[in-house]
Amino acid sequence: MNVIRLIALREYMENVRTKGFWITVLIIPVIIIGMFFLQTILSNATPTRYYILIDQSGQYEEAVAVAIEREHQRQILQEFVDYLLEHRLESDLETTVANAGNAASQFVDDVDADEVAALDQWLDSGGLNYALAMASPYLEQERPDFEAPEPQFIAADLPAEVNADGSVEEIVNTLRPYLSGSREVSAGDNSGSLFALILIPEDVDADIVRPGTMPQAQDPRRGIQYWASNLTDTRLPDAIARSINAEIREREYVDLGVNTSLVRNVQRTRLPVSQLDPTAQAGEEAVSMADTFRQFAPIGFVYLMFISLMQNVQYLLSNTVEEKSNRIIEVLLASVTADELMMGKLIGIGMAGLTTIAVWLLSFYLFISAYSSTETELISQMLDVILGSELIPWFVFYYFAGYALYSGVFLAIGSLCNTLKEAQALMTPMIIIQIIPIAMMAFVVMDPNNTLVRVMSWIPLFTPYLMMNRAAADPPMIDLVGTTLLLVVSIAAVLWLSGKIFRHGVLRTGQPPKILEMIRLLRVRT
């Protein structure tokens, strides 16, 4: 036992002391945190968009202006919701529709449920100033002032050479260099490239489509013309289409003699859908955000398991190959038995793997506590949910089971090879096998007790990943007990077999054995 501990400790220290280990350990948090920052920066860095509106029909200029203002207000509303989430007094993921306690939470919930209706209400009641007054009693005392985002879509001055009353063709041709970025438009003191030209021809009303009327010949320039070289940012055309259609419908109502305020009230009438959990106790069946996280948590665990196991078994393999190619193994075998050596390695490298996971969790924790914002707040609450979840014992079991199973296989491979190159050829199939359950991860979470998934769970090499993946969905007892038994039996078998291969393999030199030779090795009594 003492010898096993000594070997384990040496393996552990040798791994932990290398630069490579720390690079691998730290690169994951660095990438994730970097991606987080990158996303935040990118979403804040959307540049100001200049547009020109030419309304030859003279009917819709106001509607478009309203649409653009609405888009701006929607952004303010969104950021205000983030601000509320960050600074409200009791931020609790267990909040559900039913127990949203105060006006601020109610407001957040409304926005969540129906953004359009919430935006109408926001505009009707006076926008930001009203909302700030309403929410401030429920916010923390110490908080930064809310900074409303700048408008993103700004009307540019019409360049002097453009004749707004000219033909559509003329206008578009004159503005083409601006739209392609070779010339800049000015807006007040600023200037920039022209993002979009919105052109409303004089006879636009002829293109209004009504139910029952057959569309006329397909003219690519029907209706309102939105000219822009950026095809991906659709917020502006969407907002314009929404707003102008609202305007047209309003006129139709007036023409038909319908009371438009009644119509608007009807449009905002809604019936909420409550998500309920049949397995929860009475009174607690409402599905909260945390419940949703919990269902998705297995993905995180499976992924963690995959990365950590891959790292571990690679270390195991390269260490064994190093010992073999250095011929240290022979001295070791004169001092300890092959079984002790194998166990020591398994434990030592396993500890290095646990260190990796611990460093990851710790670095996320440090990051969250050092840099707090709405997003990280969410991450920290997710971490709390995950760490407090009943999936932890599952994870610990499947992690060790997976480790024992795969490391047994990789150790045997390592003991048969003299160089890493040889070993890599043998380990590729094992890596591909592990990728299969990873590729199925998202699918399994959504349909955990699907027949295919159930069948595959019985394959021991997949069991740790798939059963971990299904853990949150209460898999049937037969799957649970059966796969666990099968897994434990296969671990014992794999460790026993690889122990035999190890004993023969470690003293072997030359090429890796052929399959037949391997079978013969296993049958020889040692």
Add this chain to the structure above:
Amino acid sequence: MDQQVLSLSRVRKTYGNFCAVDDISLSIPKGAIYGFLGPNGAGKTTTIRMILDIIKPDSGEISILGKQSALDVRDRIGYLPEEKGLYKKMKVWAIIQYFAMLKGMDKSAAKERAFELLQKYGLKDFAENKVESLSKGMGQKVQVLAAVAHNPELVILDEPFSGLDPVNQSVLEELIRELASNGQTVVFSTHVMQHAERLCDHILLITRGKKIFDGTLGEARACIPRRVLLETADATDSIATLDGVSAVQLVAGDNDSSQWQVEISENLNPQEILRHCFDKHISLNRFEFVEPSLHDVFVHLVGDEAKEHVSR
């Protein structure tokens, strides 16, 4: 001589059709320096691995320090394998400490012992270096120290001299002698006869897995006759008539002078031949008494077989 540290009885090991070790028996008394000699591929390493229970013999009995298997007494054995290797990233003192601890020494004693050995064998300045920075010879020395750090009763060294320069070879010889004078038993294999000649009490000579000779150095020398080399222009017929002279052979000669090899038995003093020549007025240009070397014994016993084996 009464206490046997190691004994093998009719040990045999085959790999497929190839018989690596064929029916070897030996016994090694406590405190001896015992040499395993033999040409390359003779089965020395296989025999040593079987002694250490790293591989199992197909048949035969091994008794080591009173036990059936070396694994039961591994704390009392030190081993240097034929192919040397150490963990490259470990410090020199730490690796000696590690191997000593694997053999049951406690941590602080093992560390102390590591520094003591490094000091004693001229590696003190390298104690804090990593193994990868050492030269091959130094690394090998470190490995020898790691093998003996825990003061084993039985030290088994497989080709310990290969790869060492002459100075370090004699340092190692000194170390082996010291171990023996402490009452520790040393078994080592080599194909360089000079080391065995200088160190060994007993030698075992094997080739192609078979034991050819097992005995003391003196017994080995007795295997081939002692020789006197003469160079003279006169007739030497009368020498052959002397008691104890078994043969007189012409080795080389021209018109003026010939070289003769006279084989003599153990109890004949070479001075008798000198006196005989003086009496018979045989004028000598050269008179040389040659004590047979282990090299001669080796060549005599193994001879052509080894040559064939090497070039196989």
